[in-house]
Amino acid sequence: MSPTKPEKTKVYEGVLHQLKQFIEDKAVKPGDKLPSERELSEQLQVGRSSIREALRALELLGLIETRRGEGTFLKEYKAYHMVELLSTFILNKNRTREELRIAKKMLEKEILFLSLGRLTSSDIEALEECLFPFCESSHDSFFKKMYVLQNQELLLSMWQLISSYLQTVEQSEYTAEWHEEVLRVLEREEKESLLSLFDDTAGEEYPNKTEDGGGP
The missing domain is CATH 1.10.10.10 (Winged helix-like DNA-binding domain superfamily/Winged helix DNA-binding domain)
Incomplete structure (x- = not known):
């Protein structure tokens, strides 16, 4: 067994x-x-x-x-x-998927806020390249690039570890349209719109996310 x-x-x-x-x-x-x-x-x-x-x-x-x-x-x-x-915090048996999702969302929101007003046209192009053609790994490539562009190595390491562990317990999907909207909001430097990308879907931690429905 x-x-x-x-x-x-x-x-x-x-x-x-x-x-x-x-x-x-x-x-x-x-x-x-x-x-x-x-x-x-x-x-x-x-x-x-x-x-x-x-x-x-x-x-x-x-x-x-x-x-x-x-x-x-x-x-x-x-x-x-x-x-x-x-490892003690994230992998403790008492920790739940909910806590992992919240931690991941916080880290993703933080790097997006740090990027507001700091992205050049070439940065936007580099981020767009992470999305085309859009595939299963595009979300990870997109956010990894965000952390690299803002020189946030510690946040990147934390995000990668949490993201990697979360992927072992559930499946998530992010659409190309959601990421494209993130880029448009960043280009327009709209803080409130950025918040709504994460918070406008009632009962879900992420827009366009699907779960496997199993228990922790």
């Missing part, structure tokens, strides 16, 4: 803590190469899939980087405490 979501969460959190301890014990410094997934799996005595998920979380936070053909390397270790903070 496969583990339930709470059990998987405990394993995931445990692996993050073990990786943290491993880095401290081995005095791994920024720029140093980490062992392979197989080696970490053997040393920490956990499955490779759990190691892979934990490494993905670290990479989304900007704490490690994977270089094709070379391996995985530690980046700025001084920010490592953020992993424990975010």
Whole structure:
């Protein structure tokens, strides 16, 4: 029988803590190469899939980087405490989809507000390119570009981690029309219209979103 979501969460959190301890014990410094997934799996005595998920979380936070053909390397270790903070908060079994959606919406609204009056015509064009042709990954590409344009690396890391976890428990859809309206509102610099894009659909956290209908 496969583990339930709470059990998987405990394993995931445990692996993050073990990786943290491993880095401290081995005095791994920024720029140093980490062992392979197989080696970490053997040393920490956990499955490779759990190691892979934990490494993905670290990479989304900007704490490690994977270089094709070379391996995985530690980046700025001084920010490592953020992993424990975010993983404990986001992956706690008592947290709900509702809280994740609200956190994601807050981060998306914040970057849109930060972008009001700061986007050039070339920025708008770059954002439009994220939407055409519109596909399943367009929403992520669009908002990632927003964070990059405003040089908000911390917000980007938080948004990516929350978004990535939320995608594992429900399916969401965003239409091309909604994103196009976001661009029009940003071009016109209309704060109130920007708010309505998130709040004008009664009972839903996002316009144009569909859920799978299951429980947490």
